[in-house]
Structure formats: structure tokens, C-alpha cells
Amino acid sequence: MSETFTSVSQEEAGLRDRVRLSFDLDADICVIGAGLAGLTVALEAARLGASVAVLEGRHIGWNASGNQLGTVMPGFALPLTDLIERIGLEDARELWTLSKQGAEFVRANASEESMPGMGLSDGVLEVSNVDAGDRLISQLQMLNEDFDTEVEGWQVDRVREALKTDHYFHGVYYPKAFQVDGRKYVHGLAALARRAGARIFEDTPVVSIDHSGIRKRIVTPSARLRASHIVLAGNIHLGAPSKRLSETLLPVWRYAGVTAPLGERLHEIVAFKGSVMDSDGVDHFRVVDGDRLMWESPETTWAARPQRFAGAIKRRIRTIFPELGNVEITDIFGGATGQTVHGMPQIGQLRKGLWVASGFGRQGMNTSAMAGQMIARSILWGDERWKLFSPFELVWAGGATGRVAGQVVGIWGRASSAAAGALARYRERARVKDRQREARLAEANRAAGTGPRRAPPGVRPRPAPPPKAAVGAAEPVVHEDRVSQ
Ligand SMILES: Cc1cc2nc3c(=O)[nH]c(=O)nc-3n(C[C@H](O)[C@H](O)[C@H](O)COP(=O)(O)OP(=O)(O)OC[C@H]3O[C@@H](n4cnc5c(N)ncnc54)[C@H](O)[C@@H]3O)c2cc1C
Incomplete structure (x- = not known):
């Protein structure tokens, strides 16, 4: 979307090795979308030993993920008080902890050793x-x-x-x-995912999916892919593979x-x-x-x-x-x-082997990292913490x-x-x-020589009383010489 990439080189922008999927392929996990969410799932799943293929309709970081400020904080777009009100203190605490872990995942990735030049x-x-x-x-x-x-x-x-x-x-x-360099981080993530063994195909839009069987089918204009799990990480541009899901995002x-x-x-x-x-x-x-x-x-x-x-x-x-x-x-x-109606991201399993990671709104750095880690660990280790997000259902965005x-x-x-x-x-x-x-x-x-003593800090001074002469005007004036008489 950006017209100028002054700080991101062609190579970093992933333009040098763009590879389109042009042959049929089998994988454990197919991720749709090479933004922050999709690439984090790919990185974590590949690190845990799965074979992963990422299909990206345009290029890595094409949308928000490659055009953002790179501020990384704990929490969600939904204010904390609203989160507590919605799900109670205990669950809110667990979600908050997960969101902090998401931030720490970014910090570990963006270190000078694994992603040089991120300017953390x-x-x-x-x-x-x-x-x-x-x-x-x-x-x-x-x-x-x-x-x-x-x-x-x-x-x-x-x-x-x-x-x-x-x-x-x-x-x-x-x-x-x-904070890190927000426009570079997504490309660093792609490099790490590739290094871990994930395959990333660009210019490869997914036009339909069939998620009914154990092996699911994913169709692109030039090839087909079969996988046991599909992760929908296409944000608002997902389109045909799940129109109903796209309609839950504003x-x-x-x-x-x-x-x-x-x-x-x-x-x-x-x-x-x-x-x-x-x-x-x-x-x-x-x-x-x-x-x-x-x-x-x-x-x-x-x-x-x-x-x-x-x-x-x-x-x-x-x-x-x-x-x-x-x-x-x-x-x-x-x-x-992509903003959800309730303000919380969409993370979890929609049906067996069909996963969603989207709706991160304006706070996507830590939350997409958290989602990616959680989904990969759930697929490969059976970690079920994503169920904490179940109260936040898919709601039509109008x-x-x-x-x-x-x-x-x-x-x-x-x-x-x-x-x-x-x-x-x-x-x-x-x-x-x-x-x-x-x-x-x-x-x-x-x-006038009549002012009150200075009031201590923070105490508003009372207005000064009127001068004595005026107060006593109606009273008899007592002259000392007359008293002594
Ligand atoms: C100006 C700006 C500043 C921001 N600053 C911050 C910040 O400082 N900190 C922060 O935490 N967040 C920030 N954000 C928010 C953050 O960028 C997003 O929440 C995050 O990037 C969303 O990532 P994503 O992977 O869900 O979506 P996306 O980046 O949209 O990635 C989805 C990818 O899926 C692809 N795709 C979609 N459908 C298909 C399909 N059918 N087939 C193949 N590919 C498909 C798309 O082409 C796209 O590349 C900012 C956002 C913007 C716009």
C-alpha cells in the first residue's frame, strides 16, 4: 500500500525472491496470508517441526503489517476495564498475560542477532x-x-x-x-520462518477452500495444495475462501x-x-x-x-x-x-482443522504474535488456551x-x-x-499591611478581612490618654 519505502530495501521487502505456487503441494499446515499473523503461525509451527506453506495473494507485508509504526505494548484494543467487565478478573488476567507473552515473542525475534537493524x-x-x-x-x-x-x-x-x-x-x-522498525519487522519474520523451513509463496491468492475432509483442499489460480490444517490469516482481504468471516470485520x-x-x-x-x-x-x-x-x-x-x-x-x-x-x-x-465489534481479536478453531487469526485492529504487533504462537502450539501440542477467546464470538460487522x-x-x-x-x-x-x-x-x-499569613501549599487562602478601622467604625474609639485620666 505504501507508495514509498525509503527505509525498506527491495531485498528486505521480499521483492527479490518472490515465488508463486505453480505446482501441487502437500503440507501439514497451509497459512493464508503473509502478514504478521500468518507469518507468526508459520514461524512457530515450522520451529515445532511441521511442514508449512504460506500462500500470499500479493507480497509479504503488503497491507497493514508492512505499513505500521512498530509500537509493541501489552494488552488489546479493548480497554482493560471493559475486558474485566466482560469476562471477569481471572480470565482477563490470563488474557493479559498472553498478550505480554506476545510482546516478548516480538522482542526475542527482533533482537540484533536474529533480525539485525530492527532498531529496538x-x-x-x-x-x-x-x-x-x-x-x-x-x-x-x-x-x-x-x-x-x-x-x-x-x-x-x-x-x-x-x-x-x-x-x-x-x-x-x-x-x-x-518499538521496532514497523515496516521491516514483517520481512524479518518471513526470513526467520523460511530459515525454520516454512515455504512462502507470493502472488498466490487463495480462491477457494474445501475444509470438509481430514485433508483439506486449497485452490489457487495456478495450483492446488492439500493440508491437515488451514489457518485463515487474511485479515479484511480474505474474500472468497470465507466471505462470512470477512464480514465479521470492520x-x-x-x-x-x-x-x-x-x-x-x-x-x-x-x-x-x-x-x-x-x-x-x-x-x-x-x-x-x-x-x-x-x-x-x-x-x-x-x-x-x-x-x-x-x-x-x-x-x-x-x-x-x-x-x-x-x-x-x-x-x-x-x-x-480489521476491527471486530467487541474489540478483541478472532483467535481459535472454527471447525476441525480450520483456524482463524484476525481482527487485531490497531494493536496487532503483540496480539498477532500471541495468536500465531497459540495456534501453532494448539495444532502441534494440543495447547487449548485459545479457548479463553471463546467469549468473543464472530459477530457480523454490519x-x-x-x-x-x-x-x-x-x-x-x-x-x-x-x-x-x-x-x-x-x-x-x-x-x-x-x-x-x-x-x-x-x-x-x-x-496594605493587612494580608493574611501565607497559606500552606494546596490550601486556598481565605480572602483578607477588611482593615480594622473599618470594622470598628461603629464602635466607640478608645483613646489611651482618656483611659488614664
Ligand atoms: C498506519 C498503521 C500503524 C499501525 N501501528 C501499529 C503499531 O505501532 N503497533 C501495533 O501493534 N499495531 C499497529 N498497527 C496495526 C497492525 O499493523 C495490524 O493489526 C496487523 O498488521 C494485522 O496483521 P494481519 O496479519 O492480521 O493482517 P495483514 O497485514 O492485512 O495481512 C494479511 C495478508 O493476507 C493476505 N491475504 C488476504 N486474503 C488472501 C487470500 N485470499 N489469499 C492469499 N492471501 C490473502 C493479504 O494480502 C495480506 O498481505 C498499525 C496499522 C496501521 C495501518
Whole structure:
């Protein structure tokens, strides 16, 4: 989908050895789709000794998997509190642990030894668009105590030291979350899977499957394949092999741009080194290549050329960091993510030997890794933990109406986030003005020699009492000389 691959070479993009399936083949496992999900299943299953064939309709990482920011965090697109509400604390905890294992799987793969040049760096900051200190404290407690996840709460001042903007208030810092080169990782995954013995065929769309027998049949335009297991990892583009499955995903296209080099001033304004995302899911960015900003923002529920969104990305950057001025976007890319109605990925066995791994939404790095590992281990070892995902069934995403509704909800979400942010900043300015007014009043009182003693920090000073003379105006004035008379 990307028009420019400045940081991914032809070789890395898998364009050099594209092999199409042109002969009939037998395998233990056939994976449909060479994105993050399909390639993780292939890698893990091949490592465990299975014969694996991956069939990819275009090329490796063609869609979202090869056009993303590479931020890796624990958790799911569904907020943790909603997850607990839906399935209870115990199961939520188990799913969260699996999601952390998914992140660790990525970390182990992206090490300098096995995937050189992935640029792995630690630390992700989630910032709040509104002043939500209380919510932050309970979130930190829950993550630390109930979900065994290392997090730090950042006060507004600390956030604003790291990011020069008044748009963000508190922050939650995840020291163990990390980022890799998102556009390269999927190609590294393909290289590892090949090394483990998996065969990957590109330009090989699957046009139909017959999953009724023990040996299942997979049909492509130029050859057939027989396998004991089929893994559907085609995301929103799966199409003919399982139209009903495709209809359970709401496609959401996301776009990101990279600025021209911005020089030293960038580090004065964006001092934080890792990925930053806001809690409303509107912006997601980080510094790349030393002094460029990679920024993900707009989304649509229809396919569009990413280039159309360069202006929107520039405007977002200027809104959040006005001091950066009018930046130039030199590289722009995007891809379609599949969103489920319940916000959780689709992972599991649909019928004997037919598996699904899709619906990873905007948080696909750790969740697709988790799904790939779990499915491979279930096929080869009988690991049944995927059943934890059973409460999240395949739900129809509403077809064309669902897309329109999705776009409206997206626009509404962004608008209400902007409004809540504006209100929070207004309140903050009002508080600052209040403090200034009180300080001026106290100063005036001090000058009149009548001011109250300074109030301890955090205690609002009471207004100064009126001067004594005025209070006592109605009382008899007692003159000392007369008393002594
Ligand atoms: C701009 C952007 C930024 C993002 N940033 C992040 C991030 O920082 N962190 C994060 O965790 N997630 C991020 N994501 C989300 C993440 O990229 C996705 O969740 C993930 O890539 C989905 O992987 P997938 O394998 O399910 O799907 P895909 O990448 O869509 O792969 C599916 C593949 O299947 C193939 N296919 C489909 N049907 C067939 C068929 N019938 N026959 C053969 N092949 C078929 C397709 O051609 C495609 O290559 C981002 C997404 C975008 C768009």
C-alpha cells in the first residue's frame, strides 16, 4: 500500500525472491496470508517441526503489517476495564498475560542477532488529553497489582517537560514496552520462518477452500495444495475462501507520515525517545532517523490513497506542537486494519482443522504474535488456551451500514476527544488565572499591611478581612490618654 519505502530495501521487502505456487503441494499446515499473523503461525509451527506453506495473494507485508509504526505494548484494543467487565478478573488476567507473552515473542525475534537493524528501543508513553489524575492512579494500581505490569505515573509537569504541548496532561509510562522498525519487522519474520523451513509463496491468492475432509483442499489460480490444517490469516482481504468471516470485520484504514529532518529543535519539543500515544487513540507518534517525526493519525472506513492525508497529518502535528511550525511530510503510508465489534481479536478453531487469526485492529504487533504462537502450539501440542477467546464470538460487522456507522463513530470519537481536551485546557487556564488573581490580592493585602499569613501549599487562602478601622467604625474609639485620666 505504501507508495514509498525509503527505509525498506527491495531485498528486505521480499521483492527479490518472490515465488508463486505453480505446482501441487502437500503440507501439514497451509497459512493464508503473509502478514504478521500468518507469518507468526508459520514461524512457530515450522520451529515445532511441521511442514508449512504460506500462500500470499500479493507480497509479504503488503497491507497493514508492512505499513505500521512498530509500537509493541501489552494488552488489546479493548480497554482493560471493559475486558474485566466482560469476562471477569481471572480470565482477563490470563488474557493479559498472553498478550505480554506476545510482546516478548516480538522482542526475542527482533533482537540484533536474529533480525539485525530492527532498531529496538524501550519505553512507551500513553498520555491523557484531559486532566484525569484520579483515573490514572486507579489504572496504575490495577496494572501494577492485578496485572503484574511495570508502569509509572507521570505528573503533568513531567509529561510537559518531555513533550512541549499543553494538549497533554498526565501520562502512563511503560518502561518495558518497546518499538521496532514497523515496516521491516514483517520481512524479518518471513526470513526467520523460511530459515525454520516454512515455504512462502507470493502472488498466490487463495480462491477457494474445501475444509470438509481430514485433508483439506486449497485452490489457487495456478495450483492446488492439500493440508491437515488451514489457518485463515487474511485479515479484511480474505474474500472468497470465507466471505462470512470477512464480514465479521470492520475495515479501518489508518495512515501515517514521516516529516523531513527537523533538526535540533525537534529534540527541544519532543524530548521523549519512545512512542507516544494519546488515551483517546487519536495520535500516535515517535522520533525516527534522529530528527524526523513519524506520525499516525487519520483513519477512514474506505480505502484511499495515503498521499491524500499528508495535509491532515501536517495539521495534526501543528495542532499538538505549534512550535514546530509548518513541517514537510516526505513519506506517507497506510494500511487496513480489521476491527471486530467487541474489540478483541478472532483467535481459535472454527471447525476441525480450520483456524482463524484476525481482527487485531490497531494493536496487532503483540496480539498477532500471541495468536500465531497459540495456534501453532494448539495444532502441534494440543495447547487449548485459545479457548479463553471463546467469549468473543464472530459477530457480523454490519456490512456497508457498519462502515458508515464506524466512520461516524470515529469522527464522533475524535470530535468529543477534541472537545474534552479543549475543556480540560480551558479549566487549566482558568485555574492558572485564579491562582494569579489570588496572588495579586495577597500582594495587595501585604502592601496594605493587612494580608493574611501565607497559606500552606494546596490550601486556598481565605480572602483578607477588611482593615480594622473599618470594622470598628461603629464602635466607640478608645483613646489611651482618656483611659488614664
Ligand atoms: C498506519 C498503521 C500503524 C499501525 N501501528 C501499529 C503499531 O505501532 N503497533 C501495533 O501493534 N499495531 C499497529 N498497527 C496495526 C497492525 O499493523 C495490524 O493489526 C496487523 O498488521 C494485522 O496483521 P494481519 O496479519 O492480521 O493482517 P495483514 O497485514 O492485512 O495481512 C494479511 C495478508 O493476507 C493476505 N491475504 C488476504 N486474503 C488472501 C487470500 N485470499 N489469499 C492469499 N492471501 C490473502 C493479504 O494480502 C495480506 O498481505 C498499525 C496499522 C496501521 C495501518
